[in-house]
Amino acid sequence: MPVVKVVLLIFIFAAAPLCVADNATFKERILYIESVKDNDAEQAQLLLNKLAEHLPTASQGERVRFYQNQAEVFNQLGLYKQAIEIADQGLTLANSLGKPSRCLQLLYYSRGYAYEVQGQLDAAENDYERGLSFSRILDDQESIASGLTDLGAVYYQTYRYEESIKTLNEALQIAQELQDQQLLAYVYNVLGVLYGNINKEQRSINYYQRSYDIYKSLEQPLEALGLARNIGIAYINSEEHDKAIFILTEAIESVEEDGSEEVLAGIFANLASAHVKSDNGNLTKALEYVDIAERLARQIESPLELIDSLLEKAQILAEVERFDSALETMAEIDELLLQIPHDSVMYVRLRASRIRARIYEQKQDYQKAFELYNDFERRYTSYLTAINKREVDANHLKFEQLEQRLEAEILQKNKEISQLELDAHEEQIEQKSLFSVLLLLCLLTLLFVAYRLVKNRKKLTMATTVDDLTRVLNRRAIMELGPVMLRRSKDAQKPLVVMMIDVDEFKALNDKYGHDVGDEVLRTIANSIRSTLRTDDALGRLGGEEFIAILPKITLQQAIEIANRIREMLAKIHWQVAGAHAKTVSIGIAVQQDMADTFEHLAIVADKHLYEAKRAGKDRVCY
Numbered sequence: 001m002p003v004v005k006v007v008l009l010i011f012i013f014a015a016a017p018l019c020v021a022d023n024a025t026f027k028e029r030i031l032y033i034e035s036v037k038d039n040d041a042e043q044a045q046l047l048l049n050k051l052a053e054h055l056p057t058a059s060q061g062e063r064v065r066f067y068q069n070q071a072e073v074f075n076q077l078g079l080y081k082q083a084i085e086i087a088d089q090g091l092t093l094a095n096s097l098g099k100p101s102r103c104l105q106l107l108y109y110s111r112g113y114a115y116e117v118q119g120q121l122d123a124a125e126n127d128y129e130r131g132l133s134f135s136r137i138l139d140d141q142e143s144i145a146s147g148l149t150d151l152g153a154v155y156y157q158t159y160r161y162e163e164s165i166k167t168l169n170e171a172l173q174i175a176q177e178l179q180d181q182q183l184l185a186y187v188y189n190v191l192g193v194l195y196g197n198i199n200k201e202q203r204s205i206n207y208y209q210r211s212y213d214i215y216k217s218l219e220q221p222l223e224a225l226g227l228a229r230n231i232g233i234a235y236i237n238s239e240e241h242d243k244a245i246f247i248l249t250e251a252i253e254s255v256e257e258d259g260s261e262e263v264l265a266g267i268f269a270n271l272a273s274a275h276v277k278s279d280n281g282n283l284t285k286a287l288e289y290v291d292i293a294e295r296l297a298r299q300i301e302s303p304l305e306l307i308d309s310l311l312e313k314a315q316i317l318a319e320v321e322r323f324d325s326a327l328e329t330m331a332e333i334d335e336l337l338l339q340i341p342h343d344s345v346m347y348v349r350l351r352a353s354r355i356r357a358r359i360y361e362q363k364q365d366y367q368k369a370f371e372l373y374n375d376f377e378r379r380y381t382s383y384l385t386a387i388n389k390r391e392v393d394a395n396h397l398k399f400e401q402l403e404q405r406l407e408a409e410i411l412q413k414n415k416e417i418s419q420l421e422l423d424a425h426e427e428q429i430e431q432k433s434l435f436s437v438l439l440l441l442c443l444l445t446l447l448f449v450a451y452r453l454v455k456n457r458k459k460l461t462m463a464t465t466v467d468d469l470t471r472v473l474n475r476r477a478i479m480e481l482g483p484v485m486l487r488r489s490k491d492a493q494k495p496l497v498v499m500m501i502d503v504d505e506f507k508a509l510n511d512k513y514g515h516d517v518g519d520e521v522l523r524t525i526a527n528s529i530r531s532t533l534r535t536d537d538a539l540g541r542l543g544g545e546e547f548i549a550i551l552p553k554i555t556l557q558q559a560i561e562i563a564n565r566i567r568e569m570l571a572k573i574h575w576q577v578a579g580a581h582a583k584t585v586s587i588g589i590a591v592q593q594d595m596a597d598t599f600e601h602l603a604i605v606a607d608k609h610l611y612e613a614k615r616a617g618k619d620r621v622c623y
Contacts, residue, residue, distance in 0.1 A: 026051070026058045030065050037069065041076035048073060061101075064094045068103040071110040078262060078300040080114040087111035105134040105143055112150060116157075119304050119340040119348075125154045145174040145183055149190050156194045164194050185214035185223070192230055199467070199474045201238040205231055222263070225251055229267045236270060239544040241278035248274065261296045262305055268293035269309040276316055279507065286316050303336045307348060310336075311355055323363045330356050353379060361604070373600040467541045469519055470526035478540025482550055482599035485538065489552045490595055497559040498602040499549040500588040500610040501529065501566070504618040506545035509583075521583060525570060532566050548603065556591045556623065563587045563621045571619070584619035586610060591623070 024032070029051050037044035048070050055063055067090025074083035087107050094104040112127030132147035148171035155164035168191050175183040192207035212227035228251035235244035248271040255264070272289040275281035290313040297306040310333050317326035333352055340348075357372030465477035473481065482498070489496040503525060510518040522545065529547060530539050538550040551559055571584050588610030590602045613622040 026054055026062050029054075030062065030069065033069055037073055037076070041073050044069070044073045045077065060093060060097060061103075064090055064097070064101070064103045064107075066090075067093070068106050068110070071107060071114075075110055075113055075117075080117050083114040084111055087114070100134045100137045102138065102140065102143070105131045105138065105140070105147075107131075108134070109143075109147060109150065116150075116154065117304070121154055121158055125151065125158075128154060141174055141178055142180060142183060145171045145178070145180075145187065148174070149187050152194065153190050156197050161194070161198055168194060181214050181218060185211045185218070188214070189227060189230065192234070196230075196234050196237060199237075199476065201234050202468065205234045208234060221254070225255060225267070226263045228254075229263060229270060232267070232270050232274070236274050236277065239277070241274045242280060244274040245271065245278060245281070261299045265293045265296035265300070265305050265309055268296065269312045272316060273312050276319055283316065283320055287320070290316055303339050304348065307333055307336050307352075311352060314359065315355055318359045318362050321362070323359060326359050327356075330359070350379060370601060373604075374598055470523055470541050472526050472530060472547070473538065473540035475540065475542050478538060478542070478548055478550070479599075479603075481538055481540075482548075482603070485550050485552050486592065486597070486599045486602070489592065492553065494553040495555060496592045496602070497551040497554050497556065498590045498599070498606045499551065499559065499563060500603070500606040501547040501549065502586050502610055502614070503545035504584045504586055504614075506583075521575070524573065524575070525583065525585070528570055528573065529566055532562060532569060548606075556589070559589055559591065560621060560623060563589060567619065567621065586613035586618045587621045588613055589621065589623035 029047070033044050033047045033051070036047070048066070051066065055066060058066065067086050071083045071087040071090060074080070074086060087110050090103070090107045091111070094101065094107060108127045108131030112124045112131065115121075115127060116124035128147055128150045132144065132151065135143035135147050148167050152164045152168035152171065155161070155167060168187065172184075172187045172191065175187050188207045188211035192204045192211065194204075195201075195207065196204035208227055208231045212224055212231065215221075215224040215227060228247055232244045232248040232251070235241070235247060248267055251267055252264070252271070268289045272286040272293065275286035275289070276283065290309060293309040294306070294313060297309045300306075310329050314326045314329040314333070317323070317329065330352065337349060337352070353372065353375060357369050357375075360366075360372060361369035363369075465473060467474040486496050503521070506518065506521070509521065522541075526539070526541065526547065529549065533539060533549060534551070536552055540548050540550075542548055551562070554562075567585055567587060573583070575583075588606045588608065590605035590609065592602060609622040613620045616622065
């Protein structure tokens with residue numbers, strides 16, 4: 001499931017006294033509000049309401065500071081629309097003063113955050129960039145790191161992973177130099193989300209754990225609660241559902257005070273998802289948890305959190321065969337999506353499209369499911385094309401900027417040489433030689449930069465397409481490659497085969513001997529399957545112990561022979577790791593029958609045959 005940045009503007013309702021002298025100045029009252037707002041947003045709001053009576057007599061600078069604090073408190077209370085409106089007023093006044101200030105940069109950050117939570121990512125990115133530019137002008141290192149972190153979060157939500165990694169590492173370096181624990185915890189958390197989005201789950205969990213430990217040491221329980229949620233999501237994504245249930249249940253039980261409805265809504269939704277997916281899960285509890293999540297999500301102004309809860313609810317209702325209720329829930333999601341700009345958070349729209357298709361499949365309305373899967377494939381392909389075009393355009397822009405800079409340097413050198421020609425012929429020759437050297441250096445620089453861009457792009461491609469554990473293609477990469485290979489096979493008028501391969505009794509092995517043994521078994525099995533396949537075949541890991549192989553230009557009989565070779569070879573492996581005995585696999589095969597077949601359809605058919613093999617006793621091939 002896609003993961004978004006967890007709200008970090010969480011607050012604790014502490015029992016701070018509502019006391020400030022009646023004769024205090026406007027500035028003194030603002031200072032007092034700033035001292036209590038992080039620990040008690042509701043008290044801060046009461047104080048701001050009272051202070052608003054004195055706004056007409058306050059100076060412009062004092063009014064800007066009032067608006068900046070009010071915007072932050074509205075965000076803490078989850079009142080994002082009000083935060084945007086008050087930030088607008090503050091920015092209008094602050095910009096009229098004609099000079100950068102700390103309040104100005106914080107107003108942009110606050111409004112950007114409110115936009116981001118509501119899914120308006122383009123507006124959020126614009127505000128974060130403006131706030132960051134003022135932070136750099138003021139040389140405010142802490143705010144620079146904060147702004148870079150906010151931008152990095154927007155970048156990974158819009159699938160610009162290379163920019164996100166670069167930006168967040170710059171923020172991390174500043175936070176480490178400042179030795180600011182609060183800032184470090186924030187950066188670690190966002191890095192955790194980033195690596196979760198590119199399927200680096202273990203690295204993601206490591207960053208989350210660092211952030212969680214810092215918040216615990218700072219005695220900030222609700223911030224730690226948000227990190228516990230992120231750790232639970234990471235375990236769900238790595239299909240360790242029982243661990244996710246344990247972490248998320250423990251997090252809920254640890255809440256002793258009123259907290260953020262937004263984070264708790266997310267935790268209950270994730271806990272419901274883990275129960276549905278776990279072999280030891282409880283569907284009754286899942287329905288109970290998703291109802292709680294929905295109720296909490298409706299109390300806040302974030303349509304994204306409500307959509308997330310409703311998507312989980314729709315999936316659970318389908319699992320218990322309440323299909324009409326599931327489709328009614330999807331209809332409400334469609335209404336909520338109308339509130340979000342079409343180009344924002346596309347992953348939510350794609351996820352909703354895929355879940356709707358899955359509901360019709362479970363309902364056994366295969367024609368409707370087939371149409372929806374086709375629609376999903378079209379949307380997904382179109383979106384990937386748009387992303388790739390944006391990356392290409394960005395690289396072209398980098399080269400154009402570099403070329404323009406080099407041309408300017410060359411033009412400047414030409415002017416210098418022309419001036420020297422008027423002085424002496426010998427100096428002219430010398431300068432021409434110098435110019436040639438400089439031109440050569442400039443060209444070498446251009447070639448070096450181009451080489452580094454290509455090299456970095458290859459590294460990023462490898463990082464986002466290869467499964468860390470088995471070194472075969474990851475789920476995202478193999479599911480993107482499948483439609484491409486099918487199209488090529490259709491063009492060549494050759495059949496294509498999809499194999500679903502699942503390791504038998506793997507969960508029992510994992511539970512009994514631990515993940516180290518399980519990981520070694522998966523690595524060996526992946527290597528063995530890869531050695532059996534042909535050069536043109538593709539192998540990917542869908543998750544857990546399940547693999548998918550795509551074999552172009554092959555008949556069904558040839559594919560069956562390869563599948564049986566894989567099965568027989570794995571059964572004969574002499575395992576060197578403790579506790580690993582002979583392992584078998586079950587294999588489901590689907591072959592392209594006509595030109596109308598899609599890759600999604602072939603994968604569904606192969607998965608169906610895989611489960612037939614499981615039900616028939618395992619260690620066999622079904623087609």
